[in-house]
Each structure stands twice: as C-alpha cells, then as structure tokens.
C-alpha cells in the first residue's frame with residue numbers, strides 16, 4: 720500500500736526496482752494518479768502509479784535506527800533500507816519493539832558473543848546497549864524468575880536465516896546465566912544442543928519409517 724497523500728513535485732520517495740528491490744528518488748511530475756520519479760541511479764521511471772510509491776524520510780539517521788518503531792514510516796522499503804544500512808556497518812541486530820530481527824552476517828563475528836559481552840548484557844537495561852540476542856535471553860530469563868513459571872523464546876526465519884546459530888547463542892547465554900557445568904563436565908549449552916540433536920535424529924527416523932510404510936503400501 721503506497722502513501723500518496725502528501726506527494727508533490729520534489730517529494731522524496733521509494734519506488735520498486737527489479738534489481739535492488741527499492742530505490743529512492745524524487746518526484747518530478749504528477750499526472751492524475753501517475754507520477755514520474757527521477758531515481759538516484761539516474762534512471763527516470765515514468766508512469767509509476769501513485770499507489771506504488773512510498774514516502775522516504777530523508778532526515779532519518781544515516782546509520783539507521785536500532786529500533787524500527789523509531790522510523791517515521793514503517794513500510795517495506797523503509798524497513799529494508801534501515802536493516803541494510805545497519806548491516807553495512809556490521810550491526811546485524813535491530814529491534815522492532817520487543818522483537819529482535821537478526822540478519823545472517825555470513826561470517827564469524829565472535830567479538831559479539833564472548834564472555835565480556837555476556838557480562839555487559841547481564842541484567843542490563845535494554846536502552847543502554849545495542850540490540851542483541853543476549854538481551855532477549857536476559858529478559859526471558861528474568862521474566863521466568865519473576866513470574867515463577869516457564870518462558871519461551873520463538874526463533875523463526877526461512878531456511879539458512881540463522882535460527883540454529885541464534886539458538887546456540889541463546890543457549891550459551893542462558894548457560895552463562897545458569898553459571899555452572901552440567902553432568903560429566905558438559906556445559907548446560909552442550910547438553911541442550913545434544914538434546915536438540917537427539918530430537919532431530921528421532922524426527923528423521925520417524926519420517927523414514929513413514930516413508931517406508933508408504934512405499935510398502937504402493938509397491
């Protein structure tokens with residue numbers, strides 16, 4: 720859904736682009752419900768429907784905002800642009816209210832997860848620190864203690880997005896908060912990951928059995 724309400728000649732807007740998804744530009748002409756936009760890359764996009772352009776907040780901070788609720792416009796191009804801007808400076812975590820958006824850095828960022836970072840995030844106020852998966856674990860843990868009942872963290876994303884890595888970091892931090900090694904010298908983190916692996920193997924075995932039964936029926 721576009722936001723044509725205040726569009727006039729000279730307005731900064733986002734328009735769809737087949738190569739980079741969204742590109743920013745300036746409105747140079749308006750004819751009824753169609754606009755002509757001069758895009759940043761010098762292409763002129765003629766006859767873009769008014770309903771397919773989105774306002775661009777050119778006063779947004781150049782490094783992006785660490786919580787999307789602070790964006791002036793919360794539409795797709797603004798959200799993607801903010802995430803891309805932060806990603807360029809290796810800021811892979813961004814809040815959207817109390818949800819954490821994690822981008823896959825496709826490279827090890829070990830400095831983000833060491834014990835000194837864990838120390839800083841332990842019991843800290845969200846406002847004082849950069850968005851981090853440790854904050855999510857910390858808040859969930861403290862709520863669990865306060866309420867005296869189980870809590871859960873939902874990690875979702877498409878295949879390869881980084882759910883397993885994110886879950887490992889959550890486990891590592893929760894194990895750090897727990898503060899002690901488990902049975903046979905294994906850490907809580909190791910034990911939890913071993914249990915996850917067992918569940919996965921069990922799931923694969925059940926599916927293999929189902930497949931074999933279906934195969935036997937059709938044979």
Ligand SMILES: Nc1ncnc2c1ncn2[C@@H]1O[C@H](COP(=O)(O)OP(=O)(O)OP(=O)(O)O)[C@@H](O)[C@H]1O
Nearest residue numbers: 823824825826827828877878879880881882883884
């Ligand atoms: N926070 C991160 N730091 C460093 N590398 C990461 C991070 N998140 C993801 N990666 C990289 O991306 C790869 C894929 O991530 P991961 O296995 O966590 O995805 P997934 O969402 O669990 O995928 P699937 O649903 O297919 O199992 C990892 O092997 C790792 O190389």
